[in-house]
Amino acid sequence: MITSVFSIVTSILMALVGLFLFLGGGYLLVLGGSWFYALAGAVMIGSALAGFKSPKLALRLYAGLLLFATLWSLYEVGFNIWNLEVRLLTLVGIGVWMLLPWVWRQGGTWLADKREMLGAVGVGTLALVVSCFTAYSIDGTVPADRMAAHEAADSAADGIPAGDWQAYGRTMGGDRYSPLDQITTANVGHLKRAWLTRTGDVRQDGEGTVAGPDQGHEFNLEVTPIKVGDTLYMCTPHSWVMALDAATGKVKWKFDPHPAKADQEKNVYLSCRGVTYYKIPDEIQTNCRTRIYSPVADVRIVALDAETGKPCDDFGDHGFISLRQYLGHVPHGFHFVTSPPLVAKNRLITGGWIFDNQANFEPSGAVRGFDATTGAIAWAWDAGHTPETWTPGPDDVLTRDTPNAWGVYTADPDLGLVYIPTGNSPPDNWGGSRRPFDDATSSATIALDIVTGERRWTYQTVHHDLWDMDIPSGPSMVDLPGPNGEMIPALVQSTKRGEFFVLDRRTGQPVPGYPVEERKVPTAGVAPDDHVTPTQPYPTAMPSVSPPDLKETDMWGATLLDQMICRIQYRQSAYDGQFTPPHIGQTTIVYPAFYGIVDWQGITIDPQRKIMLANASYLPFRIKLDHRQTLEGPGILPKWNGQGEEPAAKGDALSVSPDYGTPYIAYTNPWLNPLQIPCKGPVWGTLTAIDLVTKKIIWQHPVGTTRDTGPFRTHDNLPLPTGMYNIGGNIVTKGGVVFMGATADDYLRAFDLATGKVIWRDRLPAGGQATPMSYEIGGKQYVLIAAGGHGGLGTRSGDYIIAYTLDGAQGTGATAQ
Secondary structure (H helix, E strand, O other), X not given: OHHHHHHHXXXXXXXXXXXXXXXXXXXXXXXXXOOHHHHHHHHHHHHHHHHHHOHHXXXXXHHHHHHXXXXXXXXXXXXXXXXXXXXXXXXXXXXXXXXXXXOOOOOOOHHHHHHHHHHHHHHHHHHHHHHOOOOOOEOOOOOHHHHOOOHHHHOOEOOEOOOOEOXXXXXXXXXXXXXXXXXXXXXXXXXXXXXXXXXXOOOOOOOOOOOOOOOOOEEEOOOOOEEEOOEEEEEOOOOOEEEEEOOOOOEEEEEOOOOOHHHHHHOOEEOOOOOEEEEOOOOOOOOOOEEEEEEEOOOEEEEXXXXXXXXXXXXXXXXXXXXXXXXXXXXXXXXXXXXXXXEEOOEEEEOOEEOOOOEOOOOOOOEEEEEOOOOOEEEEEOXXXXXXXXXXXXXXXXXXOOOOOOOOOEEEOOOOEEEEEOOOOOOOOXXXXXXXXXXXXXXXXXXXXXXXXXXXXXXXXXXOOOOOOOOOOOOEEEEEEOOOOOEEEEEEEEOOOOOEEEEEOOOOOEOOOOOEEEEEOOOOOOOOOOOOOOEEEEEOOOOOOOOOOOOHHHEXXXXXXXXXXXXXXXXXXXXXXXXXXXXXXXXXXXXXOOOOOXXXXXXXXXXXXXXXXXXXXXXXXXXXXXXXHHHHOOOOOOOOOOOOOOOOOOHHHHHEEOOEOOOEEEEEEEOEOOOOOEOEOOOOEEEEEEEOOOOEEEEEEEOOOOOOOOHHHOOOOOOOOOOOOEOOOEEEEOOOEEEEXXXXXXXXXXXXXXXXXXXXXXXXXXXOOOOOEEEEEOOEEEEEEEEOOEOOOOOOOOOEEEEXXXXXXXXXXXXXX
């Protein structure tokens, strides 16, 4: 009786799975895809039917399918564990079920009945086991003489003491290199927590885990504190500014600027990546000489006395300036600042984030320079104005809808230049209404004179960008050997594409030996009232971390069934490789996509060893343009002309980019299947070391595991070494150690710079989606990271600031009141 019940249930379930595969596989075949799924479905249906009358035949049919599937899988993907797993694990699992003594018995011995199935399961399992030993790394080692080439780093860079971290990237040049070497590869295993401080700023009700007005606001603790003297300075997602004792983590002072509730409720990101320290020159009269400047969520900048935390009364309006001025009408949530301003030569320079994909009449993306002492406007760089650099009066309005620059700016004070990473003129995915000056200044590195705001040069990394490939982080400075042995002042600009442009930071031209060429890209399918450029720039000498173009065989999932769905979606989509233009009425695959490859964290450069480090993430997105009337006609999407507040949409339209003022709306989503599993399989995250002199990858390894990323955003999974999506950067030290949090599995890791191998890690109490930093006080080198999670990545939320030393006292710390 038991055998009969198990056999009947097996036949029914097998028939259902087979029918799903047969119908879906047939549709895939019609689309021009693989024939395997229809064949597998047909065999499974036949096996299920045979199971009622001839169990031995049923077993043989399925055993034959499993053997064939193993050969087919090896032909498609070779011994790649992640690609084999999705093809074989489902079928092997069914085969294991059929080995149970109660399933499909003919009446002989178990071995007589199951011999063929046992062999087939064994072959499939063997293929999976063998593939587990496949490497997904590029192994290499930094030569010993290059590892030893760090002596010049003992001098203070930009006048910064070796033990300080006075800017977001330690220096205004943004190299994220610490000249401290107390912590080394030999002793990093002894690193322990010295203190843990909780800021008290935690996620509130309504601050959801996915950006967008329909799902709340992303609460992201992305801050990298700075360290000046004996004090750490930082900001929190709700715009608090705090000073901590660098040795103990005790809170010295806290300032809450009380951002306007209307802004915080509309901002889709609640995040502050850092603050800026500046000492007003001695020749300028002020009662507030050492200052901390911080963005506020309601589009203000506050200047605080670094010693007391009180607003500097001679700056703006009693310590505040409003960035709404000169922008005309700014609906709540349409403009805010997440990055610290750059302050140099008594200029405070900032741009800001403009709400993506809402309209083509959004606020200006102009970059402004203010007097760092008084807060008075000194200049505005406005691409649409003639002249483009000017000083607006009280009633003037900067050109609306120009490309903005929302990331961290970097600078070369000796050259007097600030480097601005620009984005697009909104909206991102349709450019039919962009003006010539929009196209000329978008997705570019732009050098401005710090004092006057005059544009010195422009280098564009994407032409007529329709893919949101804005530059999210300022370039990192490094001096590189030239062809005649001279040292060339260079910069390296990372991009979301995973390409790296090496430019002379004086002129904006590619450094000799680091050429860039224009390559042909797809042009078919662009909207009839838009255009694409036939070529895009590629740095030909520098290694890239950009992924190869997708193929149907790259499709992934948790099972063979949802993988088939991804293959169907691939065939249904418009995709001719990178830079496929967004289509109207048909979903377009975008890969690399706008959540990487290298996002706002930028890159790290060891300026002495001439090694660049980049952590990257890999997740395709899909876009579909559609005519406005599909949603505005039936009233699902309210109409809007830009006056007053943007109307609240209804129903499903809330997840749509409304793109008011254009003929289209846009649907944009990460490419996940119905189980919320990525349709592109591992590796999902890497850490790469690139030799800037030989222009070769030294090593590259997957970084992060699936421990905290289960299906449907659960925090419970096997720690598979797939490499994980990461948000936040890495740092490197003179001691030859690289530190990085960022990954979705909530660890801070230390890597050996020479090999890239993990040599230490610590489990964080919340997501570490921030760039760490390192400093010295009391003769001890500290490593610090903010662990508060990231709403978009779905990591655990918190409010922790954690510091480590070689003789740390586990568990000590403080809580802000």
